[in-house]
Amino acid sequence: xxxxxxxxxxxxxxxxxxxxxxxxxxxxxxxxxxxxxxxxxxxxxxxxxxxxxxxxxxxxxxxxxxxxxxxxxxxxxxxxxxxxxxxxxxxxxxxxxxxxxxxxxxxxxxxxxxxxxxxxxxxxxxxxxxxxxxxxxxxxxxxxxxxxxxxxxxxxxxxxxxxxxxxxxxxxxxxxxxxxxxxxxxxxxxxxxxxxxxxxxxxxxxxxxxxxxxxxxxxxxxxxxxxxxxxxxxxxxxxxxxxxxxxxxxxxxxxxxxxxxxxxxxxxxxxxxxxxxxxxxxxxxxxxxxxxxxxxxxxxxxxxxxxxxxxxxxxxxxxx
Numbered sequence: 001x002x003x004x005x006x007x008x009x010x011x012x013x014x015x016x017x018x019x020x021x022x023x024x025x026x027x028x029x030x031x032x033x034x035x036x037x038x039x040x041x042x043x044x045x046x047x048x049x050x051x052x053x054x055x056x057x058x059x060x061x062x063x064x065x066x067x068x069x070x071x072x073x074x075x076x077x078x079x080x081x082x083x084x085x086x087x088x089x090x091x092x093x094x095x096x097x098x099x100x101x102x103x104x105x106x107x108x109x110x111x112x113x114x115x116x117x118x119x120x121x122x123x124x125x126x127x128x129x130x131x132x133x134x135x136x137x138x139x140x141x142x143x144x145x146x147x148x149x150x151x152x153x154x155x156x157x158x159x160x161x162x163x164x165x166x167x168x169x170x171x172x173x174x175x176x177x178x179x180x181x182x183x184x185x186x187x188x189x190x191x192x193x194x195x196x197x198x199x200x201x202x203x204x205x206x207x208x209x210x211x212x213x214x215x216x217x218x219x220x221x222x223x224x225x226x227x228x229x230x231x232x233x234x235x236x237x238x239x240x241x242x243x244x245x246x247x248x249x250x251x252x253x254x255x256x257x258x259x260x261x262x263x264x265x266x267x268x269x270x271x272x273x274x275x276x277x278x279x280x281x282x283x284x285x286x287x288x289x290x291x292x293x294x295x296x297x298x299x300x301x302x303x304x305x306x307x308x309x310x311x312x313x314x315x316x317x318x319x320x
Contacts, residue, residue, distance in 0.1 A: 035296045035313040038107050038123075043300035043311060046116025051192050054305055057178055057185045061163060062113045063298050065284040065291075066171030071105070072231060072252035073162035079227055080220045080263035081154050083144040087134050112193045114301035124196040131197070149199045156194035156202065157213050158260065160187060164206065165255040165269065170281040213259040223264045244283060251280035 052058040079085045111123040134146035144151065164183055174182045183206040191202040203209045232249050253266040254273030261268025302308030
C-alpha cells in the first residue's frame with residue numbers, strides 16, 4: 001500500500017508499464033482497461049471470422065501502433081475537403097472533447113476490423129444512421145451530407161492513404177509475411193468497410209489509391225490554420241503525453257500524400273523528415289513493449305476465434 005508522499009508522486013518503476021497501459025488505453029478507448037462495452041462485444045457477439053482474415057493484412061495494419069501516426073495524418077488530409085470539414089465542425093464536439101471523438105472513431109475502426117460479421121454489420125448500420133443526421137449547407141451555399149457517397153469516398157481515400165503510409169514508414173515491415181504487393185492487398189481489402197457505409201468506385205491498388213486522391217484536387221482547399229494548430233497540440237494532454245504526441249504529429253506531417261500535403265501546409269512524403277520518422281518509430285517500439293503484442297480489441301477477437309486466451313478483462317464488469 002502506498003502511504004508516503006514519495007510513493008504517491010514517484011510510482012514504483014515496476015508499476016510504470018501498467019500505468020502507461022492504462023493512460024494510453026483511456027485515451028484511445030475511453031476506458032483504462034482498453035475494453036469499453038464495444039470492445040467486449042468483439043469477444044461475445046457472433047461467431048467465426050468477420051470481414052477480414054484473422055492475422056491477415058487488415059488485422060496487421062490496424063493492429064500496429066503506426067495507426068497512431070496514421071490517424072493524425074488522416075485527419076489533416078480529410079480536412080482538405082471543405083465539405084468534409086464543415087460537417088465535422090458543425091456536427092461534432094471535437095474541440096470540446098477531442099478524446100471522446102477519437103474513441104468514437106476507434107470504435108468503428110476496430111469493430112469493423114476485429115468483430116464478427118454480425119457485429120461489423122451492426123456497427124456499419126450505426127454509423128450509417130449517424131451519417132443521416134450530418135447534413136446542411138456550407139457558408140457558400142453548397143449542400144453537404146455525411147451520407148453522400150462521393151464525400152464518403154474522399155474520407156475513405158484519405159484514411160486509407162494515411163494508414164498505409166504510416167505502416168510503411170513507422171510500422172513493422174509486413175513484406176516478409178505478405179510479400180512486396182501487400183499495400184495493394186490492404187487497399188483492396190479495406191475497401192469493404194467503406195462499401196458497407198455506402199460508397200462505391202473504390203481503388204484496389206496503391207497506384208489506384210494515389211490516382212483517386214489526385215482526382216479530388218480541384219475541390220480541395222487549404223486546411224484552416226486554427227485546425228492545424230489544434231491537431232499539432234490538442235488540449236488535455238499531460239506533459240509526457242504532449243512530448244509523445246509531438247513525435248506522432250511530427251511524423252504525420254511527413255507522411256501526407258502529394259495531393260493533400262500542400263493544402264495542409266505540411267512537407268509531405270519525400271520532403272526530408274527521415275530523422276523525425278525514425279525517432280517516432282523508436283517511440284512506438286517503446287510503447288509496444290509497455291502495451292504487449294495485441295490490443296484488447298485483437299485479444300477479444302483471438303479469444304472468440306479460439307486463437308488465444310481469454311482477455312484480462314473477462315469476468316469483470318465494464319466499470320471494474
